[in-house]
Structures are given as C-alpha cells and as structure tokens.
Amino acid sequence: MIPPWRTPAASLRPPWPERNVRAGSARVQALPDRWLVRGEEIRADRPVILGILNLTPDSFSDGGAYGDSGAAIARAQQMIDGGADLIDVGGESSRPGVPPVDGVEEWRRIGRVVEALAVQGMLVSVDTTKAEVAERAVEAGAAVLNDISGLATHPGMADVAAESGAGLILMHMRGSPRTMQHDVSYGDLVAEVGTFLSGALDEAERRGCRREQLVIDPGIGFGKSACGNLELLARLGLLDFLGRPIMVGPSRKSFIGALLDVPVDERLEGTLAACVAALERGARLFRVHDVTPVRRALDLAWAIQRAGD
Secondary structure, eight states: OOOOTEEEEEOOOOOOOOOTTTTTOSSSSSOOOOOOOOOEEEEEESSSEEEEEESSSSOTTTTTTTHOOOHHHHHHHHHHHHOEEEEEEESSSTTTTOOOHHHHHHHHHHHHHHHHHTTTTTTTEESSHHHHHHHHHHHHHOOOEEEEETSSOHHHHHHHHHHHEEEEEEEEOOOTTTTTSOOOOSSSHHHHHHHHHHHHHHHHHHHHHOOGGGGEOOOSSSSSOOOHHHHHHTTGGGGGGOOOOOOEOOOTTTTHHHHOOOOOOOOHHHHHHHHHHHHHOOOOOOESOOOHHHHHHHHHHHHHHHHTT
C-alpha cells in the first residue's frame, strides 16, 4: 500500500522569484510542497520526518548503539511505526574532532542495512558526502542522498542524483566536520547561508538534477554558534527565496545543551521546541532521533497552524 504522502510522479517546476535573502517575512506563506524522489513525489505540504539511524561507533548522541545490522533494522522499523517517513542512514560521524573514514569503510558500515531497508519498502536516505558511496547506495535501493557539504566535498554527488533520480538534500556547512567550529562568526549569517545554498542548487541543476529533486538544509549546528543557531531558526523564513522545501536537523544538538544546561540525553524538550519553531517559519522536513514525540508535536502544531489559515 502506498503511503498517503507518496503519489505518482508529475512534472512540476516551482517559481524562482528574484529576491534578496535579507528581504521577506520571518514566516513563509507558501513554499513548494512536492519533492521528486526516484519517480515518486513526497508531499511536503505537511511535516515530513527523517528518522536518524547512525551506524557509527562515534556519533555524538547514539554512536555504537546500532552497529549490529539486526538492531539497526529493528530500530528503523520502530521509527517507521512511530511516524517516520524516511530513514536517514549514516556511516560516518560529523562530530567535531572525529577523524574521517574512507568510502570502503563507510559502505561496510551501512551497505547491508541500506539494502535490507529498501527491500522492506522503506524510503531510505543515505547521509554521505562521497559520490562513490552515493552510487552504491542508490544501486542498493536508496531513494535520497543527504549531502552535509552541499556538494563542496564531492560535486559528483549531483551526478549520481541526476542519473538515478534520487532526491538530493543540500546542506550548508562552513569548512569540514573537523574544522567547522573553528570560526563561527558571520557578517550576516542567513545571507551567507542563502548564498551558499543558492550556488549549490545551481550546481546541482548544472549537473543534470531537476530542481524538483532538491531540498535545502541551513545546517543547524554545523559551523554556527549557539546564538547563530537561534538566529538561523528565527529567520528561517528568509530562505523561501530559494524556492525549495526546507529541512532542519536540530535534534539533540549542542546549542540546546548550552542554552538549557542539559546533557545530550535530556534535550528532547529543546528539540521539540526547535522543530515547532522551524515549522512555523517554513520548514517542512525534520531530521530527528526521537521520532514519535516529534511527530506528535509537529502534527499538533501543524493542525493549529492550519486552523488559523
């Protein structure tokens, strides 16, 4: 049975208004509501949740928890049952200070799980910056590629998306995971993020992607201070000039811990608050660890928002 948020593909090109990133309302009135993913459309006219499945020994929140493929598959099913629309699988930690891994090791960590989840009919997103890993992922059935470098590491990621029709998430990050927190000062944070993402969208299109395949992510926690993350969430609606659905990933991030003075395992309330605030400002996709409470909070906030329209 096809879930209600997946419909047969159709050609749709959203408008691309010429607007300065500094201009506009803090709350978006209308955004593209369709995302083309391997011949299907995911409706982004309501909250869409990506459940995080880290298959790494060193991720900041759940590193090592799902190293066994059986445990990982069970966790994915639990998140789907709890309201996740996609499962976002990662095999390389982006925590500051963690050394990188090569493509062979990254695929060794995630390959069996990606294939198993796809066979079971789950929509799988693969969190990688490497074109060779992305290519193997789509061959194994992945529907989405989530590039935290916004094509800065391997522009060939866009080639893989173009050839396969996979959805492509483009995120802003200053530097690399190893260096991103070395300099978190900006003249105009939202303007810089918007300029970077605009260039990434253009590069993806130049390499053959359809704009309908693309989603943008401002990169909460990636090269931003705690105050910068708050500003980015508060002014999120200014990114509507890019004309694509917006994803955010505030889940359990350190800015929540810094502001609320709580450890990583006590950041659920902060995550919920950040997600609801982002929803009110135009975000429609949410990458989170705690799927069920986020789904409930966003569905209620969405119902309230719609009742006021």
